[in-house]
Amino acid sequence: MKTKLSYNLDFLAGLLMICTGAVGFYMALDYPYGSALRMGPGYFPRVLAGIMIAFGVWIGLRGLRTQEPVKGIWGWRPLFWVTLAMVVFGWMMERAGFVPSLVALFFIASLAGYNIRWKEVTILTIVMILFAWGVFVYGLGLPYRLFWW
Amino acid sequence: MELFNNLIFGFSVALSLQNLIYCFIGVFVGTAIGVLPGVGPLVTIAMLLPITFNLPPIPALIMLAGIYYGSQYGGSTTSILMNLPGETASVVTCLDGYQMAKKGRAGPALAICAISSFLAGCVGTLLIALFGPPLAEVALKFGAPEYFALMVMALVAASSLSSGDMGKSLAMVVVGLLLGIVGTDVNSGMARYSFGIAELSDGIGFTVVAVGLFAISEIVKNLESSEQGEVFTSKIKNLMPTWKDLKDSWWPTVRGTAVGSFFGVLPGTGPAISSFATYMVEKKVSKNPEKFGTGAIEGVAGPEAANNAAAQCAFIPTLTLGIPGSGVMALMLGALTIQGIAPGPQVMTSKPDLFWGLIASMWIGNALLVVLNLPLVGMWVQLLKVPYRWLFPSILMFCAIGNYSLNNSSMDLYLCAILGVLGYVLMKLECPPAPLILGFVLGPLMEENLRRAMLISRGDPTVFFTRPIAGTFMVLSILLLIVMALPSIRKKKEGAYVGGGGDAA
Incomplete structure (x- = not known):
């Protein structure tokens, strides 16, 4: 073949x-x-x-x-959104603060999935931001601005 | 009775309230994340590594070790309930574990898993305490040529005995070594492969590589298609194994522990090969081998014990020689280095509280696993139901914040994205990432020792063969390469992994 x-x-x-x-x-x-x-x-x-x-x-x-073929398909679409989410998060952390960066991360990353339900993404984002604030900012004391002001 | 004094000293460190809490957190979080489908120990550790860097060295390592066992045990749970191995080593657990779950015996399978892992873990911990010190003593006498030869052997063994293609694994070691060169050369002060980027002159961060190669590529791979496995959740009723189950599991556990300990100590081999080997052994010695693959409890107990014993004993070369034997151990070694501890035989004498405390905490961690897992199985099962579309952004969040928190630099995230792309492409091309991270961790050490060895020998490369210890390592590496490249052996190795159902490797 x-x-x-x-x-x-x-x-x-x-x-x-x-x-x-x-x-x-x-x-x-x-x-x-x-x-x-x-x-x-x-x-x-x-x-x-x-x-x-x-x-x-x-x-x-x-x-x-x-002549052995690559198994499965190339997932360029999820790869694009997942890596973009990382890049945007990094870029925004230095400019916009913790919360906006995480919002961007969750919404961009979600584009990598299937059957995107925006209401779910919104709830997940809120819950995980609260969690991240608890663990990283409050618990571990990392010195991040929450917003750009 | 030095051993007992040392162990008691270790327990006095590990049983301090602070360390006990971190051990518990590690085991708990490790299991919780390891249970998630498609998240193996490597991904779990890679994503939680940066968090531990905010702790002092001893609690950080204790927590990491806890995360490691926890995630491994969590992975077994996923294998049994969903037939989804998180890593190569749990492929074997799937074979009979999933069949047991299908027959409504998920409870005993999970319980046996915990019990045999615990027994193996106890033996493993004792072995480290027994063999660690003498090995470190030997290693203290090693010179540059010996170290270089030992690293060559570890890298060769890791690539030739893993489930992947040997040529590609070796090539990945070289990619890792090249990535390890990035940064300022210690001898000449010259920035190498830095592309004129200031951040790169410090070298690529260890966690950046780990997260990019393991976590990001794994997420993308899981998102290629929208398939989900079937969970046997409703059928976990009686958790307790019967008397017969326990009796049937006893010898497989003992044999598994022996096989696992043996492979665990060898540099470059680890849980994966030992669980496959044990499965083969069990099938051979069994009176009715035909029941393997249909839900035989021996097929769960043996490999699980082997898995855990190997995981435990893999700490021996890592802690005493500073040479990691697997991807996970490379991550542990990286964690040590970031904590400012130079790994190697001197750790035991210069940081006895760290060494013995860690060993004692391993035993405590294993005990916690049993205590935690038997009653909490129901909760872990609930976690299995969390859809992946909620999981992956959350995992990504941990990766992103963790990576950023190390240097507070955006560059680390850009690099991580690039390495994520590389990791995904390599994964699709069936180039295993574990040898790469091994090479990456050992790269700078290898160059340094090569340089020193050449200075000692005045540029004569035969030094690696004329000094007895170095020569033995080199000859063993060459033999291993030749043997594993022989067509007949290669077929056998493939057969062993495939015969174990290793296509997901």
């Missing part, structure tokens, strides 16, 4: 490793290599990046032979 390259398990894994290794190697060229006796900061990274590329080639080629 022929698998499309974009679903070829090992080919993709190998490709990812080769890219990681290549970027790692390229960047490490700026760091002095030194010698085995006196290793510079570039020695270990370059060796590792080299090993990485070798693994990538081996696993990638194996993928072309075995």
